[in-house]
Amino acid sequence: MSEFKALVVTEEQGNYVSQVSLRHIDELPPGEVLIRVAYSSLNFKDALSASGNKGVTRNFPHTPGIDAAGVVEASSVAELEVGDEVIVTGYDLGMNTAGGFGQYIRVPAAWVLKRPEGLSLRDSMVLGTAGLTAALCIDKLEQAGLAPGQGPVLVTGATGGVGSIAVAILAGLGYEVAAATGKALQADFLKRLGASLIVDRSALEAGKDKMLLKEQWAGAVDTVGGDILFNVVKSLRYGASVACCGLTAGGQFQASVFPFILRNVNLLGIDSVEQPLVVKASMWDRLSLQWKTDLHSLCHEVSLEELPEQIEKILAGKMIGRVLVNLG
Structure with a gap:
């Protein structure tokens, strides 16, 4: 599959417009790992990116999404194999690198963490x-x-x-x-x-x-x-x-x-963006084991097409709990 769906933010005469568009995998940035994204989540930083905040995202068109969980489709590093279920959060994902609001991302291997056994891909993005x-x-x-x-x-x-x-x-x-x-x-x-x-x-x-x-x-x-x-x-x-x-x-x-x-x-x-991967792994292990809690009651699941409405909601301070983005 060379085409995939993504939420793309474009700048039109000083206004920023979000809409679901088709993109090609060869448009993604270079990186050792290609991931088919199953779930993402909506964060305040994603809303800032989608509204044109240059402190978050400098260049448009752009696909936000600082969180992604999915399956490795291609890898040039031995520690990550095709079929591995993985999580990517932070670093430059969704800021100036095409992010988790697309069905595919391509990122450096140093950003990628294997999914903890105690969490499903969906669970991991309820947390994000x-x-x-x-x-x-x-x-x-x-x-x-x-x-x-x-x-x-x-x-x-x-x-x-x-x-x-x-x-x-x-x-x-x-x-x-x-x-x-x-x-x-x-x-x-x-x-x-x-x-x-x-x-x-x-x-x-x-x-x-x-x-x-x-x-x-x-x-x-x-x-x-x-x-x-x-x-x-x-x-x-x-x-x-x-x-x-x-x-x-x-x-x-x-x-x-x-x-x-x-x-x-x-x-x-507290910064969660640039933490070393080993620190993130330690926190994810806790979230999957001794700190595991049922958060699905605070989660609202949406599709890519429903995201623009949710972005407006979080910018207006009206968001309650978590918004899970299903990219299936």
């Missing part, structure tokens, strides 16, 4: 970059000393992809989870994932002008950034940490040194 990021956050928090029984752990942006998975994993590990959201109608959804406390987003926006806030959180996963992130820092308990992995509320915040030098707290940066 969001699940990997959530796992990296929790792992880094635990490395910094977080453990169940220390008090509530806050998750901001809790109805989003990373946030909802973080809530579910933390609850499954025995943590008391406080889920923060601006979507009050989703309280039941978050409680089903395991949240024991729902925090209105407005409560995290108060006190921006203060150097310190009341100590509340034994730890936190922040997916939104902006001034909310620093308010979380200011309300951590003594010696606690927050893992920062998102910027939907902004890429900057007004900061002071007071929480760091008076409460000994830690701001931990």
Whole structure:
């Protein structure tokens, strides 16, 4: 098969238009591994790419999709054979390399991870970059000393992809989870994932002008950034940490040194894109074994043709849970 379907974003007089088109395999970039994609997932970065954000994607036409799971169709390296089921997340996939919103991708072997035995290809993309990021956050928090029984752990942006998975994993590990959201109608959804406390987003926006806030959180996963992130820092308990992995509320915040030098707290940066493959493999093993949780209730499955509507939805801040893309 030389032709395949892909969501292609084109620039037309300053506007960016997404539509499903036919592409040829020989149009794909060079790489050691050709993969027939079975599933992908929709992330905020994909929506930025599809809307023409030059910080994500420089050149158009382009196929987004920073996640892909599928089967090796051709390989020039011994460690990956035709028929292997594999996962690709991050690196340059879907940014400036044609991504998982196409039925085929061709990538360097150094980006490709064999599917863990405890997850199906579908399971792996219900998780996707969001699940990997959530796992990296929790792992880094635990490395910094977080453990169940220390008090509530806050998750901001809790109805989003990373946030909802973080809530579910933390609850499954025995943590008391406080889920923060601006979507009050989703309280039941978050409680089903395991949240024991729902925090209105407005409560995290108060006190921006203060150097310190009341100590509340034994730890936190922040997916939104902006001034909310620093308010979380200011309300951590003594010696606690927050893992920062998102910027939907902004890429900057007004900061002071007071929480760091008076409460000994830690701001931990999380990147899931350029992590060495061995680190990603370790996190995927956890997600397939001791951190495995049933996430299908938070997953909405769509086709390529339905993706443009979902992209608009995530850009408008209306996405709940995960969007799984079926490329079959």
